[in-house]
Amino acid sequence: MSEKSAARKKAGSINAKQYGMLIALIVIYLIFTLLSGGKNASPMNINNLFMQNSYVVILAVGMLLCVLTGNVDLSVGSVVAFTGAICAIFVLDLGMSIPLAFLLVLLSGVLIGMWQGVFIAYLRVPPFVVTLANMLIFRGLTLVVLNGQTKGPLPAGYVTIGAGYLPEINTYFLGRTKVEMLSVLAGLAGSLLAIFMEVRSQRKKSSYGFAVPPLWQTAAKLAIIIVIINFFTVKLALYNGLPVVLAIMLLLIVIYTFLTDNTVPGRQIYAVGGNANAARLSGIKTQRVMFWIYTSMGLMSALAGIVLSARNASATPKAGDGFELDAIAACYIGGAAALGGSGTIMGAVVGALIMGVLNNGMSLIGWSVDVQKVVKGLVLLGAVTVDLLSKKKNA
Amino acid sequence: MSDIILEMKNITKEFSGVKALDDVNLSVERGEVHALCGENGAGKSTLMNILSGIYPYGEYTGDILYNGTECRFRDIRESERRGIVIIHQELALSPYLSVAENVFLGNEITSAKGVIDWHKTHQRAAEILECVGLAEENISIPVSKLSIGRQQLVEIAKALAKKVELLILDEPTASLNDEDSQKLLHIILSLKDQGITCIMISHKLNELSSVADSITVIRDGKTIETLKKGIDEISEDRIIKGMVGRELTNRYPPRERKIGGVAFEVKNWSVRHPDDPERAVINNVSFHVNAGEVVGFAGLMGAGRTELAMSIFGRAYGCNISGSLKKDGKELRLRCVKDAIRNGIAYASEDRKGYGLVLINDIRWNMTLASLPFRFSRKSVINKNDEIVASEEFRKKLNIKANSVQQTVGALSGGNQQKVVLSKWIMTGPDLLILDEPTRGIDVGAKYEIYEIINELAKQGKAVIFISSEMPELLGVCDRIYVLNQGEIAGELSREEFSQETIMKMILAHARKERPAI
Structure with a gap:
């Protein structure tokens, strides 16, 4: 009896931990809605929220893999600046076509990641040192290739990827309100997909003879998901529709969540972070895992570099300054363990959004940037402390 | 009556319900070399860890009498202050510090306000190293440059620097070759002449029978017997009998043996x-x-x-x-x-x-x-x-x-x-x-x-x-x-x-x- 209730309690606490940060995100958002008199829920602000935080989300997704191994990548801010710079040069100075330029830049991101991966995985130089060195190297190279100058303005086709929208369809006026139908439809499609996935997973579970949660729980869970999806898609429909970066972000989140949750390489990353010795003796090539993690981080940095330069319509030597710290903080706020081995992509995304909502909300109510930094620091410190204390209690 | 420096009485220690030591008694005379014998896991190291305060008072039951007074060590510093120093199987030297620095590691010679007195450190280090047969060693080179045998001697020098009265050595010769082992045993005997008492854990029974004055055998967390030189027979066969002499009861499930190629x-x-x-x-x-x-x-x-x-x-x-x-x-x-x-x-x-x-x-x-x-x-x-x-x-x-x-x-x-x-x-x-x-x-x-x-x-x-x-x-x-x-x-x-x-x-x-x- 007592054993059973203890088990239930434990299961409950795991759930609370998983959803804790999501709840925190919603609470923070609602607090700022009150403080700003609803300003942060306006269609334009919702749009800005996604656009402003897209690169942090992209970087946090890549960074989570590093954090899972108990390490970080300090070079991402500099790599973002460097890849943005060479992309602008390819298009403006060399007259390359935009898709070709993007492809080449993503490729250079992969190469930069491999370059770091060789030192980290095969030469066993601590990741902290390797990425610190590359932070300096690529910041310097950015200044060199740009001659210390801002390069711009970038052509419209380029800018779309950072500041544009998916093609608008069937825009019409309902009274005097413009509604973008693609966004509305995407929201509905997303809702249907959520229902379909849930039904499929439960069918599979019951075919294995596992217990299925009661219907009301499933219904409540789906209802919350559907409300959240449609809240955002409707708000975006009332502005300019779906931002391109939002689509990129969602795609990355889906891919990386699948990778970490459902594939062998993903499991191996957790194993290397949780106990590298045990991982090695279980047949996992720990060095190879480390190599590909940093390669992936390079690719994500290049993607963020393209998106950032597109959004700014120019490449600047100071671009991406401090992004690495935002990405790392996002992972920790999202519940990743500082020692590695645990954390989720969704957590990192939620962590990035918490910081984004804080930034955005504090700007809206007129708090200065100085105060914003203090608050963000306190949130990071608080989130990790609470996480550690709760773990200690469970152990 | 002989002069007893250390008496451990009725020591019992459990690790999450499993008794590692069960009512163990050990009594060591001043100035002798006392050997502890037993199989792996018999409880020798646990007993020594209790003595040196690594397992603090309260985590075990029983009494420790040292120089006639009861001791309740809470950590290793307290036991060291009383002159009990343990040297573990794994050396506790800092590989890139110099020999002299290692001799005074954690025990630095300082002038007023915690500033290290290098002159005195080198002087005293040279003196102490001479006692352990390392007189000709360059004391400024990193300790990792020395052979394992010599590093072991530096460990002993480190103990001497702490004004040791009772030296505990946990398998000191386990990783040494014969020559270095002999040298080490020789040093132990010379320390004995200087009045330092020594407890030595070793598996090399031939060494023990030549150096030890008395031997206590521990088996399954219990003291089995103490053999004294001159009174009891100290031979390898005799010690082995004490170490392993236990009845095999039905602790193993039977198996049908079908062995293939x-x-x-x-x-x-x-x-x-x-x-x-x-x-x-x-x-x-x-x-x-x-x-x-x-x-x-x-x-x-x-x-x-x-x-x-x-x-x-x-x-x-x-x-x-x-x-x-x-x-x-x-x-x-x-x-x-x-x-x-x-x-x-x-x-x-x-x-x-x-x-x-x-x-x-x-x-x-x-x-x-x-x-x-x-x-x-x-x-x-x-x-x-x-x-x-x-x-x-x-x-x-x-x-x-x-x-x-x-x-x-x-x-x-x-x-x-x-x-x-x-x-x-x-x-x-x-x-x-x-x-x-x-x-x-x-x-x-x-x-x-x-x-x-x-x-x-x-x-x-x-x-x-x-x-x-x-x-x-x-x-x-x-x-x-x-x-x-x-x-x-x-x-x-x-x-x-x-x-x-x-x-x-x-x-x-x-x-x-x-x-x-x-």
Whole structure:
């Protein structure tokens, strides 16, 4: 009896931990809605929220893999600046076509990641040192290739990827309100997909003879998901529709969540972070895992570099300054363990959004940037402390 | 009445319910060399850790009388202040600091306000090092430049710098060659002349019988006897009898033996130390395991059993590995652990927390880790439902006490953790299972269950290598035993020849003809 209730309690606490940060995100958002008199829920602000935080989300997704191994990548801010710079040069100075330029830049991101991966995985130089060195190297190279100058303005086709929208369809006026139908439809499609996935997973579970949660729980869970999806898609429909970066972000989140949750390489990353010795003796090539993690981080940095330069319509030597710290903080706020081995992509995304909502909300109510930094620091410190204390209690 | 410097009375110490020491008594006379003998895990080191305050007062019961007053040490500093210094098997030197700095490590000579007085440090260091026969040593070079034997002497110098009255040495000669061992023993005798009392733990019984004034034998956490030079006979045979003389009761499940042909064969296997390619860890070892056979590997700590096992397991240990490995008569070339697993070899580490499990993850996750790529996934995509079914099955079959397979393994008891490790390796479908100390630190009931699992595996025709430091266990479970010493096979015993005395004698005989280390 007592054993059973203890088990239930434990299961409950795991759930609370998983959803804790999501709840925190919603609470923070609602607090700022009150403080700003609803300003942060306006269609334009919702749009800005996604656009402003897209690169942090992209970087946090890549960074989570590093954090899972108990390490970080300090070079991402500099790599973002460097890849943005060479992309602008390819298009403006060399007259390359935009898709070709993007492809080449993503490729250079992969190469930069491999370059770091060789030192980290095969030469066993601590990741902290390797990425610190590359932070300096690529910041310097950015200044060199740009001659210390801002390069711009970038052509419209380029800018779309950072500041544009998916093609608008069937825009019409309902009274005097413009509604973008693609966004509305995407929201509905997303809702249907959520229902379909849930039904499929439960069918599979019951075919294995596992217990299925009661219907009301499933219904409540789906209802919350559907409300959240449609809240955002409707708000975006009332502005300019779906931002391109939002689509990129969602795609990355889906891919990386699948990778970490459902594939062998993903499991191996957790194993290397949780106990590298045990991982090695279980047949996992720990060095190879480390190599590909940093390669992936390079690719994500290049993607963020393209998106950032597109959004700014120019490449600047100071671009991406401090992004690495935002990405790392996002992972920790999202519940990743500082020692590695645990954390989720969704957590990192939620962590990035918490910081984004804080930034955005504090700007809206007129708090200065100085105060914003203090608050963000306190949130990071608080989130990790609470996480550690709760773990200690469970152990 | 003789002058007693130390008396430990009725010492009892438990580790999570298991008695490591049970009512142990030890009495040491001033100025003698007192040896502690016993098998691995008998409780010698635990007793010394209590004496030096590593296990603080309150974690054990019983009294310690030192120089006639009762002591309740809370940490190692308190015992050192009273002149009790312990030197552990693993040296506690800081490799890149100089010899002189190491002599005064944690005990620096300072002038006013904590500033180190280098002049005095060097002067005193030279004086002390002279006492341990290191007079000609350059005291400014990093201590890692010295040989292991000389580093051991620096450790003793470090103890002398702390004004030691009672020096405890835990297997001081375990990693030394004969020449260095002799030198060390000589130093110990000269310290004795200076009035320093010495407690020495050692497995090298021939050394003990030549140096020790009295010998206390500990077995299964109990003091068996104390032999005194001049009164009792001190011979190796006499000591061995005390160390192993216990009745074998029915602690091992019976097994029907159906032993097949040679399943695995290792020939002329040699391995060098991964950090020091000059040092041979395994030297020209050959052995074989038959299908359905449980083969034991006996040996003292540091004999190279784990290193041998891990080097076979896809070169997980060592460098410059040479020799051949055959499975069912066919040569295997294993480049990495993955190759080993694919070729049906499994290795369950002696250190299940450090090398076996990912403690923060759950039972299912840990059980499937090694077999994930080929048993629970298709095109790299994991089938979690299959994982749950398989791990539930093992949880029930191996009687793992947990509410579900979602429970974190860090929260399980040692025995249950070990069963998770075994499940993990059985899931890979191995033909050869190497079990390294599978019953270490787990209670008697769980041990019995582990033996049953081993029997079941053998019954299925799998070849099992069973490494253990507990000899009775090897005798109870194995069909054949190889005795390993200093990285070489010291002997092989068939079931009819099994006895602890024979194993001990083999080890000692091999150790005696040991050449100086390379």
